[in-house]
Amino acid sequence: MIPFLDLKTINAQYRQNLIDAATRVIDSGWYIQGTQLKDFESEFAAYCGAKHCIGVANGLDALTLTLRSWKELGKLKDGDEVIVPANTYIASMLAITENRLKPVLVEPDEHTYNLCPTKTATAITANTKAVLAVHLYGQLAPMPALMALADEHGLLVLEDSAQAHGAAINGKKAGSWGHASGFSFYPGKNLGALGDAGAVTTDDDELATTIRALGNYGSHKKYENLYQGVNSRLDEMQAAMLRVKLQHLDTETQQRKEIALAYAKGITHPALSQPIPANSTLTSLENHVFHLYVTRTAEREALQTHLANTGVQTLIHYPISPHQQQAYAQWNEQSYPLTEAMHQQVLSLPISPVMTDHQVDAVIAACNSFEMP
Numbered sequence: 588m589i590p591f592l593d594l595k596t597i598n599a600q601y602r603q604n605l606i607d608a609a610t611r612v613i614d615s616g617w618y619i620q621g622t623q624l625k626d627f628e629s630e631f632a633a634y635c636g637a638k639h640c641i642g643v644a645n646g647l648d649a650l651t652l653t654l655r656s657w658k659e660l661g662k663l664k665d666g667d668e669v670i671v672p673a674n675t676y677i678a679s680m681l682a683i684t685e686n687r688l689k690p691v692l693v694e695p696d697e698h699t700y701n702l703c704p705t706k707t708a709t710a711i712t713a714n715t716k717a718v719l720a721v722h723l724y725g726q727l728a729p730m731p732a733l734m735a736l737a738d739e740h741g742l743l744v745l746e747d748s749a750q751a752h753g754a755a756i757n758g759k760k761a762g763s764w765g766h767a768s769g770f771s772f773y774p775g776k777n778l779g780a781l782g783d784a785g786a787v788t789t790d791d792d793e794l795a796t797t798i799r800a801l802g803n804y805g806s807h808k809k810y811e812n813l814y815q816g817v818n819s820r821l822d823e824m825q826a827a828m829l830r831v832k833l834q835h836l837d838t839e840t841q842q843r844k845e846i847a848l849a850y851a852k853g854i855t856h857p858a859l860s861q862p863i864p865a866n867s868t869l870t871s872l873e874n875h876v877f878h879l880y881v882t883r884t885a886e887r888e889a890l891q892t893h894l895a896n897t898g899v900q901t902l903i904h905y906p907i908s909p910h911q912q913q914a915y916a917q918w919n920e921q922s923y924p925l926t927e928a929m930h931q932q933v934l935s936l937p938i939s940p941v942m943t944d945h946q947v948d949a950v951i952a953a954c955n956s957f958e959m960p
């Protein structure tokens with residue numbers, strides 16, 4: 588079976604470096620808020636081109652604590668509207684509703700799966716205060732246009748960069764476009780820890796200080812509490828693992844892109860639409876880091892079964908739209924036809940950076956040999 592994501596083989600490449608880094612942490616006697624975190628934060632801020640990086644416990648907390656900080660700083664209040672793509676992963680929604688803000692679901696662009704500036708502009712009301720720009724599947728949302736729109740209307744922009752470490756437009760990376768950006772380092776993300784971890788990047792000094800305090804019991808100074816905070820910290824062990832893996836992120840991204848290019852060129856089945864044109868090149872893919880390679884077909888179930896029978900593991904991102912989840916029963920009657928169609932048709936192909944050429948060819952052949960039911 589060609590696995591969807593072969594994390595074991597990915598991490599085995601760095602086995603000795605990870606063990607050495609873990610040993611240093613064990614021997615240091617210091618496990619929370621130490622030098623590994625400090626160094627990872629500077630290295631990741633520099634990687635993204637942001638002034639600050641604040642390590643937190645996971646990607647959901649990165650988004651939740653940023654919105655909460657804007658509330659503490661008086662920039663957002665209960666009930667303010669936050670524009671978010673209707674087809675996003677549930678975590679984007681949870682960060683908004685946890686803060687008693689109002690998500691305004693907007694249908695994405697049909698081809699990029701990301702917010703489009705035109706539909707976003709139409710959704711802006713007098714109560715709109717922020718945009719949660721999700722870089723879904725690893726492709727940067729159209730940030731130049733979204734930032735111009737936000738400037739025009741005085742909106743805050745939070746990037747959800749959980750799937751897009753290193754994606755860029757004109758050399759400017761995810762994490763440096765919005766007023767803040769949330770990252771996840773869940774093991775399966777492009778930059779993955781060996782456990783849960785996340786971070787916020789921002790150029791805003793005041794926001795950085797507030798997030799840091801909120802994630803540490805609301806304390807900006809030992810035993811002095813400014814806010815009713817939470818415990819959301821990136822520990823030394825995960826920071827040490829991430830420092831090892833950050834050194835290889837660009838190489839792995841390059842490998843993901845090469846697999847994506849091979850798929851786009853090789854998969855010619857007419858019933859299967861590809862996320863990028865067949866004649867794409869490495870330079871035309873600057874804005875996409877292929878966290879996922881998502882194809883679309885009206886015959887998803889049959890294709891998934893065929894691929895499984897041929898030894899290719901696939902996954903669905905995501906099978907149920909957020910507005911159709913039981914958790915958001917109040918939205919269940921709403922209709923987002925484009926989003927619903929996407930969630931009925933998308934199928935993600937294997938994209939491990941360690942895939943061999945032989946495995947890539949086998950996935951292509953398996954797709955092309957699909958017989959429509």
Ligand SMILES: *Cc1c(COP(=O)(O)O)cnc(C)c1O
Nearest residue numbers: 645646647676678679749771773
């Ligand atoms: C993974 C993910 C998150 C949440 O990250 P966790 O570290 O799992 O909490 C948020 N948004 C998107 C788009 C994600 O893919």
